[in-house]
Amino acid sequence: MPNRISLCTSEPLRPGADIPVFYEVEAAGDNRVALYRDPDAAPPPETEPDRDTNPHVDASQDTEEECVTFEYAPGRAGVVWFSGLSTDPGEDDAISPGSYVLKLQQAAGTGHARAGGSDRAGEGVIDLAEPLPFELTSEPYFLVGSFTTANVLIGQPVCVPLAGLLRSFGRPVVFTGHSGDDWLSVSPAGEVTGVAPEGTAGRYGHLVVTAHDAEDPGARPATIAVRIPVRAGTDPVTDRLRVATWNMWYDATRVLNGEDKVLRVLLESGIDLVALQEVHRYQEPGTVRRLAERLGWYYHQYPRLNDDPVDDKDVGVLSRYPIDPDAGGFGQHYLRTAVVVGAVTVQVCTVHLDHTCYGPDKAPPGTRRFTPAVQAQEGASARAEEMEEHILAPLAPYTARADDQPVIILGDFNSPSHLDWTSEVLTPPVNWPATLLLEDAAFTDSYRAVHPDPSANPGLTWSPVTLWREELQRVEPLDRIDFIFHKGRRLRALDSHTLTAGAPAPAEDHPAWEDHPRYRYNAWPSDHAAVVTTYEIRRP
Numbered sequence: 001m002p003n004r005i006s007l008c009t010s011e012p013l014r015p016g017a018d019i020p021v022f023y024e025v026e027a028a029g030d031n032r033v034a035l036y037r038d039p040d041a042a043p044p045p046e047t048e049p050d051r052d053t054n055p056h057v058d059a060s061q062d063t064e065e066e067c068v069t070f071e072y073a074p075g076r077a078g079v080v081w082f083s084g085l086s087t088d089p090g091e092d093d094a095i096s097p098g099s100y101v102l103k104l105q106q107a108a109g110t111g112h113a114r115a116g117g118s119d120r121a122g123e124g125v126i127d128l129a130e131p132l133p134f135e136l137t138s139e140p141y142f143l144v145g146s147f148t149t150a151n152v153l154i155g156q157p158v159c160v161p162l163a164g165l166l167r168s169f170g171r172p173v174v175f176t177g178h179s180g181d182d183w184l185s186v187s188p189a190g191e192v193t194g195v196a197p198e199g200t201a202g203r204y205g206h207l208v209v210t211a212h213d214a215e216d217p218g219a220r221p222a223t224i225a226v227r228i229p230v231r232a233g234t235d236p237v238t239d240r241l242r243v244a245t246w247n248m249w250y251d252a253t254r255v256l257n258g259e260d261k262v263l264r265v266l267l268e269s270g271i272d273l274v275a276l277q278e279v280h281r282y283q284e285p286g287t288v289r290r291l292a293e294r295l296g297w298y299y300h301q302y303p304r305l306n307d308d309p310v311d312d313k314d315v316g317v318l319s320r321y322p323i324d325p326d327a328g329g330f331g332q333h334y335l336r337t338a339v340v341v342g343a344v345t346v347q348v349c350t351v352h353l354d355h356t357c358y359g360p361d362k363a364p365p366g367t368r369r370f371t372p373a374v375q376a377q378e379g380a381s382a383r384a385e386e387m388e389e390h391i392l393a394p395l396a397p398y399t400a401r402a403d404d405q406p407v408i409i410l411g412d413f414n415s416p417s418h419l420d421w422t423s424e425v426l427t428p429p430v431n432w433p434a435t436l437l438l439e440d441a442a443f444t445d446s447y448r449a450v451h452p453d454p455s456a457n458p459g460l461t462w463s464p465v466t467l468w469r470e471e472l473q474r475v476e477p478l479d480r481i482d483f484i485f486h487k488g489r490r491l492r493a494l495d496s497h498t499l500t501a502g503a504p505a506p507a508e509d510h511p512a513w514e515d516h517p518r519y520r521y522n523a524w525p526s527d528h529a530a531v532v533t534t535y536e537i538r539r540p
Contacts, residue, residue, distance in 0.1 A: 097138030164294025
């Protein structure tokens with residue numbers, strides 16, 4: 001069996017997309033597939049790597065070559081994926097359009113079979129096969145191939161902007177309608193408009209849109225299919241609402257192309273409304289507003305009150321349905337957003353509770369027992385006070401009329417649920433107080449309403465990538481700490497699930513990934529799983 005590598009696709013490769021590579025070696029060992037810039041191509045962005053400290057730089061290669069990243073190649077054959085590589089020229093591991101080379105390599109001095117390259121023991125790496133050159137196209141592309149919009153009523157105008165979903169690499173682009181319903185059209189700037197006519201209720205409006213390079217008519221166009229559900233004018237605009245809560249892990253900046261990945265998840269998952277936490281980027285337009293503008297959605301962001309934005313709450317809301325700016329509000333520890341879903345206004349309260357004194361750190365390893373040590377740790381945090389005095393108390397006027405205007409309290413609680421843990425204490429708090437207080441206030445945990453058995457469906461949200469706590473030198477206790485609670489007879493949870501994308505690599509300290517940790521390439525741009533609940537909106 002010869003050593004070889006090959007691409008697993010015949011489609012044109014583009015920046016930001018996954019690159020699958022098949023490898024085959026004569027002997028398993030310390031092998032890898034590495035991605036290099038072509039030394040004869042345009043120079044990489046900005047700074048040259050430090051070859052004394054950068055583990056990605058191959059000491060046995062020509063100094064003009066730069067290893068962007070690599071994936072380990074275990075066993076004698078398999079497929080490695082280069083996923084989520086950045087297209088931002090400000091990133092030193094960006095792969096903008098251009099020429100690249102893939103190499104099958106092993107650590108020098110391991111004694112494995114090889115087919116060329118240096119055999120200097122202990123120095124750099126050794127090439128095992130002929131390099132595989134490939135090109136990344138600069139042709140424009142959409143982040144998704146298709147998506148479904150919010151529902152529209154007959155006679156109601158449609159307005160769906162598409163420009164924010166297109167990667168054009170700075171090229172001027174013109175949008176045109178390729179095929180679809182004649183009541184829909186797209187402007188040259190990428191705005192789909194139209195009015196749903198009589199006779200279309202219960203159907204979908206369809207429009208396939210292409211984006212052409214305005215200066216190169218021969219370039220391959222990007223294509224996206226837009227699907228618009230139409231309902232009768234006498235019907236409610238929807239009887240389903242898909243709600244999510246999602247901690248953004250510092251504005252999704254810890255992974256490459258994080259903002260694009262957030263948009264892709266929201267569109268592919270059909271989410272109608274998402275509460276965001278850890279949206280710290282406040283400079284205009286800010287993360288929440290920028291995401292909304294790219295999607296063409298409504299948004300509500302916690303106001304900037306202090307000179308130091310760290311003193312303000314790091315929360316916001318995105319919604320496909322309108323937000324009433326005059327009917328919302330905020331407190332020190334929450335953002336209240338009035339989302340208008342047809343004839344129903346839903347009060348959505350986004351929270352991000354105190355992150356200090358994480359209680360599960362004190363539980364016996366591998367257990368979910370609320371012990372005296374856990375109780376003391378939880379008591380040292382401000383979470384119970386936040387929930388009782390700074391969230392539920394000021395929201396009391398709204399929760400009192402929840403049967404008319406349903407109330408949803410959701411977010412990152414930084415503590416588990418009393419429904420998931422057993423208790424060994426008899427003095428308050430006898431179990432996790434934040435969720436107990438919500439239950440005492442007649443709120444329903446939507447995930448546990450659908451999945452009542454925590455052993456069968458643990459619903460873990462912390463953490464898909466944080467598996468090891470370096471400062472404690474212990475395995476990270478995994479748990480359910482992100483919640484969607486609701487109150488009011490107009491809402492009924494039909495489904496609830498956690499959500500991640502791909503197979504996220506752990507956010508671990510590894511010497512081989514010192515400069516570019518593997519989690520930076522994750523398709524999932526967060527260190528929390530999201531929670532998604534689909535509600536039935538009941539009629540009065």
